[in-house]
Amino acid sequence: MTASADIARLIISCPDQHGIVAAVSQTIAELGGNIISLDQYSTGVEGGQFFQRTVFHLPGFAAARPEVEAAIESKLAGRFSMDWQLTDAARPKRVAIFASKTDHCLLDLLWRHRRGELPVDIAMVISNHADLADDVRTFGIPYFHVPVDKHNKAVAEAKHLELLQGNVDLIVLARYMQILSPEFLEQVGAPIINIHHSFLPAFIGAGPYQKAKDRGVKLIGATAHYVTEDLDEGPIIEQDVIRVSHADDVAQLTRYGADVERAVLSRAVKWHCEDRVIRHGNTTIVF
Amino acid sequence: MTASADIARLIISCPDQHGIVAAVSQTIAELGGNIISLDQYSTGVEGGQFFQRTVFHLPGFAAARPEVEAAIESKLAGRFSMDWQLTDAARPKRVAIFASKTDHCLLDLLWRHRRGELPVDIAMVISNHADLADDVRTFGIPYFHVPVDKHNKAVAEAKHLELLQGNVDLIVLARYMQILSPEFLEQVGAPIINIHHSFLPAFIGAGPYQKAKDRGVKLIGATAHYVTEDLDEGPIIEQDVIRVSHADDVAQLTRYGADVERAVLSRAVKWHCEDRVIRHGNTTIVF
Amino acid sequence: MTASADIARLIISCPDQHGIVAAVSQTIAELGGNIISLDQYSTGVEGGQFFQRTVFHLPGFAAARPEVEAAIESKLAGRFSMDWQLTDAARPKRVAIFASKTDHCLLDLLWRHRRGELPVDIAMVISNHADLADDVRTFGIPYFHVPVDKHNKAVAEAKHLELLQGNVDLIVLARYMQILSPEFLEQVGAPIINIHHSFLPAFIGAGPYQKAKDRGVKLIGATAHYVTEDLDEGPIIEQDVIRVSHADDVAQLTRYGADVERAVLSRAVKWHCEDRVIRHGNTTIVF
Amino acid sequence: MTASADIARLIISCPDQHGIVAAVSQTIAELGGNIISLDQYSTGVEGGQFFQRTVFHLPGFAAARPEVEAAIESKLAGRFSMDWQLTDAARPKRVAIFASKTDHCLLDLLWRHRRGELPVDIAMVISNHADLADDVRTFGIPYFHVPVDKHNKAVAEAKHLELLQGNVDLIVLARYMQILSPEFLEQVGAPIINIHHSFLPAFIGAGPYQKAKDRGVKLIGATAHYVTEDLDEGPIIEQDVIRVSHADDVAQLTRYGADVERAVLSRAVKWHCEDRVIRHGNTTIVF
Incomplete structure (x- = not known):
């Protein structure tokens, strides 16, 4: 920088x-x-x-x-x-990253941050699982484990808000496998960037690599977008794809996709934190 | 070759x-x-x-x-x-190309054929418009003008079948802007390859570049697929994309898209005619 | 436009x-x-x-x-x-295209011009061979055949200057297989864009696809650059590559390369004619 | 896997x-x-x-x-x-990775190995610096610090051989900034893969990103190749590029390049360890 x-x-x-x-x-x-x-x-x-x-x-x-x-x-x-x-420009945005069990997007953000590629302060990582705690703390970043299940979702989100409010300028969902409630979105007071593992609007919803395999596409992709109340429908910040073939099974598509996901998400976060992304209705201007 | x-x-x-x-x-x-x-x-x-x-x-x-x-x-x-x-391999497949008014896919196929890139005989070009007749005949290829409207569709398709049957091994829809009837598909007796101007399954149907603009995607694509009775749902042979930005209007997306369309269609036709493409349910194996 | x-x-x-x-x-x-x-x-x-x-x-x-x-x-x-x-912006640049026997770059420029993609007037095509005259004249563009050999080079270049001076704002070498003399470069009074069939500075000089094959590269490319007295050393405007494999022979590399060459050259010409390219020493700023 | x-x-x-x-x-x-x-x-x-x-x-x-x-x-x-x-196929190749101070290629290999993407056993990391010891040991991999300077090179290489011989099937130079002696190459008894930070054969030798900036190229690349006695001349296994612009300074080219380097090196290592790469003179067949 x-x-x-x-x-x-x-x-x-x-x-x-x-x-x-x-x-x-x-x-x-x-x-x-x-x-x-x-x-x-x-x-x-x-x-x-x-x-x-x-x-x-x-x-x-x-x-x-x-x-x-x-x-x-x-x-x-x-x-x-x-x-x-x-x-x-001298005040880096303060970022909270949400993750679940999958590490590739999370680790790539932490690593890029450490090497000075991302103009951010990573304030905390919040996860509904304990698995990635050691990896995160190796980077010197606080890790908060907030389990979420059907019954405690409201309680968990209240905990999230307590951790976040006043402390962060941006939330990044790095393959966080929980849907955020409309109430949370309304109260959180910071933009949220999500990485979806398909080339939106293709393969909206769960299981996009399986859907991609079933449809026989020759490229798979990933999409970073702002989170809105409409799942997978928010303004797109960045997308990319990788070539695949009939011989790649869903597990292989998932591995290839991970490379695209981490690249796309890190670009979206970088651009957002450099104030390059302006929302305009359901689209973005990216300078 | x-x-x-x-x-x-x-x-x-x-x-x-x-x-x-x-x-x-x-x-x-x-x-x-x-x-x-x-x-x-x-x-x-x-x-x-x-x-x-x-x-x-x-x-x-x-x-x-x-x-x-x-x-x-x-x-x-x-x-x-x-x-x-x-x-x-010494017997090139005999191909009929259907086109309307848009020339980029058609001319690219004719030009690649002339320079020896495509292992095919182009038997004829059939169009519902007269506009491209001169361009086609310059390449020494017969051009048949078969107007199609709401009222004469059955007659036009009968004319198509008369021209095609026994004469061609493959039909290529090079941005042909008419929907083929189920009866035609049943009787034609040759596989049909279409180029769709989006990264299927995103933006199925008409006006995909407008839809892409409205959704704010950062890449646009094209898809070559076999035609089935389900519009835009046939087995995908090849796809590719090109990067675009918020600054590109629909006309510019259309121009960029044309480059992807002609590249994708020519690859699909080449591979089909080299017997590299095997249909398997609604997907393809491409060797 | x-x-x-x-x-x-x-x-x-x-x-x-x-x-x-x-x-x-x-x-x-x-x-x-x-x-x-x-x-x-x-x-x-x-x-x-x-x-x-x-x-x-x-x-x-x-x-x-x-x-x-x-x-x-x-x-x-x-x-x-x-x-x-x-x-x-309302005054398109007047362009002369030089070609030899290879048609892909030339035809792509003519076709893009016809469909309104290039903000230029194509004043003439000059070639040291007669082969492409019919193709060019189909587009309604004048074609001047100026044979060049070892003995008449000075005469031929004098003829070129006579045709060009006062008439053109840009010269495009669309796979023109003759080296322009320092005297010509000094007198011509218009910038010259060349397409080189390699990813410069790799494979400078003649036979780049053969050299690429010999070196076993996994990508081949093309480079559009301004012509200077130092062959293949002028400021680079645009470059692109395509993936190849061990199985592609030199003829196949040449065919793949043609697609990259025509794409790269047309972008460089478009950007130059939109006044987007500024020379800075031996590099370019491309806005 | x-x-x-x-x-x-x-x-x-x-x-x-x-x-x-x-x-x-x-x-x-x-x-x-x-x-x-x-x-x-x-x-x-x-x-x-x-x-x-x-x-x-x-x-x-x-x-x-x-x-x-x-x-x-x-x-x-x-x-x-x-x-x-x-x-x-059940016996993964045993790999030693050499690194210096730069972490991106090394960490990407360790991470891909941990998540099961690379069919290898990573036996050890050898470095001429101590900087990356903690990062490596977090992955449970032995780290050997063997300082190298002008005066102790022969001693250091003897130490390398002692660590390697009998223990590894492949050596990967993950941005290892020392030149291996001909004697070492002769005695080591295992193939060596290097990542060079340019699109070879362009920008051979030191400082390729500075050279790329000076030449004004519009793409930068990386090349994974087998090491031979001729520096940067060994058989190429894999290459890739990324688009850059005049606005990117050498530091930015280096950051972009790091993404290409780690992707290219990991593919080359994977393919080698799946026995997909066959050397043929100074080129490779990659199945």
Whole structure:
């Protein structure tokens, strides 16, 4: 990771109209900031929605932040009916990872974090099983075992919320094999990224590798998406596939798939934590 | 293409059991044949189905063919309850291509044929539109314009059958935008390969690129499959994908998709015509 | 292609320093332009080189162009020691394609042009052989046959220059099997894109597929690059590869390679003609 | 991994001639074996070299092995001037991994081994640094720290040989940053697989990612190959690439490259240990 002190990211979304790029650039320049990168996208010039991610260097950003926010609010937000978010690149997002018994996605995230590839603090791993505790603690990360069954789901989720609230900016489901309740989703207060083991929207639901085998597909895939109340229907962040053949049985598809899953999930988490992903209805803009 | 005189291909399918490879090899050796390549696959040793494709060189194969067939029948077919098919690599399959107004899949097949990449004779192109006649005839291929509308479908299909029957070994739907009737499928007497412009089973039916845009997928694909009575549900031969982004509109997805479609369809046609594709229920073995 | 009337592209390169993005945005806004997209890249904040491609909509751009150029010159060029280039998206680049006997790259460009994928005017095809004349003229493109041999090279290149000068903005070598002389390169006055049939810098020079076979590589590739006096050493625009195996002979590698070559060359030509490619020493920035 | 008791693999190489497949199949059948899979390749029918990998099930193979070997020797080896090798699928190859300070290739091999993806016993890890000892021992694998410097190289290699000889069937260099001496290669008595961090033959030698950056390539790759006395020139087993852009600095190329390296090396090791890789001069056949 390059040093990120004094680097800010401004993410905006507003109805498309003339002059947005110039106004944002001007505002940042007047604050003493220097634009490092700027990406934008519009769904259409007439009546479309405009999205922009601007990364800028501003000496003493941490101290100057209130002033920057005030300038955005007064010079940009009202004029352009703008939703905006300002983040400090020096403050890594705090992440909780949920896992069950399968280790590949979890370990890949922990390993990438350790080697400095992911701009995050991993605050904790929560699992409904005890199996992966040793692996996780080897990386120096707290591991909380919260068993879940039919009867204690509400209690378990209350425990989850207790652990999470105020402590995390993102939750990652790294092959966590429990469905989160609508109540949990409503209360958790942080976005949730899930990895689904198919090329969505193909093979929604359980057992996608078996379904892929039955349908005789020649590629299998994985999809990282934001979790919504509609299972496997949330906005897609990233997808990838790998070639397979008739000779691969379901166990082999599962092994190949694991490589795709961990790659796709780690990219989605990285991009989210770099503020590159903007939700737009049920899709995403990925800058 | 390598010279294919005196080269035969034996495709077999039977319940798996001991000794099939040895018996086939022995039979071919006794006939004076020399095995060039041999692929096999079993769905499982216990109660599974066995598939084998054997390519062998046998001097004077064309003349010796009845003798070879008799040997297969007497020494192999009964003993192993075998379905089998014997083809002469020197006899290219005769192909009819159906197209509508979109040219990319059609032209790619014609061009690959001309440069010697496809081991086929292209007997004719049939279209419900006149648009592509000049392009096709430039390649020296007959073009038959058979208009189809709601009212004349039965008549048009009768015309199709008249053109096809006895003349072709394979029909390729190169973005042919008409649904074939069950009656036509029953009478046509040749396998039909279709290219669908999505990664099946995602986005079945019409307008897959619009559906892909709406769902916000990060890859789009194409699928070549055998046509059955169940639309978009036939055995998949080949699939591929290409990466896209939020910035690609439906028109751009369509252009990217065209490249995948023509690549996937040409591979499927090539493999079919080399007798590499074996149907097994609703899936395929591709050797 | 989307309608491109009144759309301008400003490409700049200058030593990196504070305020470039803001100054450019401000200048465009003051001219009445609206920024559609903006890409930038810096090789480093301290002493680095800055590159930016800005696409903007400005009603009546064709008429206003001198005013725009004057504003860029007075407000930006001097202040930032800027190299800059302004192009009108409504004026497609005029392209000459050089070919020899091999058709795949040539035909793919002609076909993509016809279907509206390439924002170019193809002014002419020049070949040292007569073989492809009919194919080219079917597309309504002029074909000039200029034979080249050891003895007439200077004469032939003089003929080339006569055909090209003033008429083209880009030359594409679509598997043209003659080496261009330093004198020609100096006089031609237009950039030249070549497709090399290997993943450069592997297998420089003639016979790359044979070399790939001899070395036993598991992937083969193609490289589109700008032509310089150093053969196969010019700035790389685009590359891609395809998987091969021990079983593929040189002829098969050549066939697979053709698919990669035509895809890579068409992307490079498209990007160049959209002013997305900026040369930087012996490398390229591709926005 | 599927159960591999009573499964044998016969790898042969001989001058191509008629009847090899039939003779091998017949010999296996007479021994009571049932062929599970059979791959073959010939470099050419006239004067070419023939290669075959045959996997067969033979109840009680471990006990019957001398009898099988005698049959191969008497019925096949002399008749066809055959080099052959017979392996027992139930006996995993014993592997030593050499590493330095970089962990990605090493950890990926250990993790794949633990989850049952690699049919090997990892006997030991040898490193010239102490850094990775804890990580390795967490997997229950012995770690031997053998420092190497200019002055003690011969001593260190003697130590290596002492650890290795009689104990391993394969050595894997998982980004081991020392050059092995010709004497070591001569004495070690086991094949050695190395991962090189470029798409060989591009960027031979040290610093390939810097070289790739300087040349401005659009893809970077990795190559797994057998080690020979000629550095980076040994037979290639597997290669892959990943797309990069002008915006990726050398550190980022190195991170992307790590993903390709670990994927390529693990595939090469897996294939070698399944007896799928046959050396042929300076190339490989990979079945």
